[in-house]
Amino acid sequence: MSVGYTSILWNAEKKRYDRGILIFVLVYLVAFYALHAILHPNATFETLLIRAFGILAFFFLHVILVIGPLTRLNAAFLPLLYNRRHLGVSMFFIALIHGAFSIQQFHNLGDMNPMRSIFLSNMEYLSLNQFPFQTLGFFALIILGLMAVSSHDFWLKNLGPMVWKSLHMLVYVAYALIILHVVLGAIQNEKSLTFFAIVLGGFTSVTLLHLVAGRMEKRVDEEKPIVDNGFVMVCRPRELEENRAKIIRWGERIAVFKYDGKLSAVSNVCKHQGGPLGEGKIVDGCITCPWHGYQYLPGNGQSPPPFNEKVATYELKIQDGYVWVNPESKGEGVEVEPLNLKDYE
Amino acid sequence: MIEVAVDILLLLMGTYLVLGFLFSFYFILKGASKMDEDVEGSPWHFKLIIWPGAVLLWVVLLRKLIRK
Incomplete structure (x- = not known):
């Protein structure tokens, strides 16, 4: 979190995840080369390398884009979200290899400067079936590069959440450019309809998952909770799962956690990247953000020492067998006595 | 025309x-x-990690440093 910095925040889970990425990449490359050696024995090594890394980066980008909505729909995908940053940086390096070898293969063998060649070797900018699709990939690679170099927590803290988030939302611009890059490139070289069907399938999956997850979130936001004497009804205590939370919205989103026979309420918004704390769980006595593992003590909303992040806390009560929360925050990091469920049995 | 635009962009x-x-x-x-x-x-490897960001995001960083 924010006491001192190190280059890469690795823990046992992240190391396992990164090993998984590496093994997947290696198995994929071996399978790709083996398959192409049989199907396209005349293809050069460079051509195979460009194709292999291009397809892999495209696949990883789809995985990255669907992780967010998938976790909204099913908490089982949360470990993927927790480690998404490493997948994003890996994807950038894979795309960079694709881009670098493409420039070497297609733009560095003539008299023209390779950078000029990207834009000027094919000037059919008004043609759909001859469009210089590499230019789109070039701009997408710049966006992915900006995201990769700014992925460290240092940048989030020092660029500020607004700038950082805006920068990283550009992934959707990069995705649009890459879809066009792939489709317009394939129009020129690819005869098989299967390829276009796979691209369309990927695009449809990303779009549909975003729409479904967005709709689900909107429905939760539109639920009108019952209010009595300034307190908002949450649910019956037994409806809360141990070490998990229920999120309610009354102006801000509030996460009400149940743990060790007690209840506490904190802001649902993690101080790190605005992750949904209420979708995380309590690990080692701390509320743990599902996105990047930032932790807060449920009783006071403070990160455990030596860290210094704080989220707002809220007062709870039990009335008529229901849990109620006062939506007026007590302030960030303010101690609020947890509600002991034994007192109400 | 396109050539001039590309040269300016580069x-x-x-x-x-x-x-x-x-x-x-x-x-x-x-x-x-x-x-x-x-x-x-x-550590030095942290500085190495943020170095490419400093190259690409220098305008934002310079503005923040001046304001500070």
Whole structure:
């Protein structure tokens, strides 16, 4: 979190995840080369390398884009979200290899400067079936590069959440450019309809998952909770799962956690990247953000020492067998006595 | 026309990167610690990790440092 910095925040889970990425990449490359050696024995090594890394980066980008909505729909995908940053940086390096070898293969063998060649070797900018699709990939690679170099927590803290988030939302611009890059490139070289069907399938999956997850979130936001004497009804205590939370919205989103026979309420918004704390769980006595593992003590909303992040806390009560929360925050990091469920049995 | 536009674009991008490259040395050696006290005493590999960001995001960083 924010006491001192190190280059890469690795823990046992992240190391396992990164090993998984590496093994997947290696198995994929071996399978790709083996398959192409049989199907396209005349293809050069460079051509195979460009194709292999291009397809892999495209696949990883789809995985990255669907992780967010998938976790909204099913908490089982949360470990993927927790480690998404490493997948994003890996994807950038894979795309960079694709881009670098493409420039070497297609733009560095003539008299023209390779950078000029990207834009000027094919000037059919008004043609759909001859469009210089590499230019789109070039701009997408710049966006992915900006995201990769700014992925460290240092940048989030020092660029500020607004700038950082805006920068990283550009992934959707990069995705649009890459879809066009792939489709317009394939129009020129690819005869098989299967390829276009796979691209369309990927695009449809990303779009549909975003729409479904967005709709689900909107429905939760539109639920009108019952209010009595300034307190908002949450649910019956037994409806809360141990070490998990229920999120309610009354102006801000509030996460009400149940743990060790007690209840506490904190802001649902993690101080790190605005992750949904209420979708995380309590690990080692701390509320743990599902996105990047930032932790807060449920009783006071403070990160455990030596860290210094704080989220707002809220007062709870039990009335008529229901849990109620006062939506007026007590302030960030303010101690609020947890509600002991034994007192109400 | 397109050729002129491309040459201007590449010139601007090249200039931006050269200035970013020069700025990044100051930022890594001094600016980052000035901007964020948690950088003080951080290992060299952390500075290596943020170095490309300093090259590419130098305009934002310079503005923040001047305001500070």
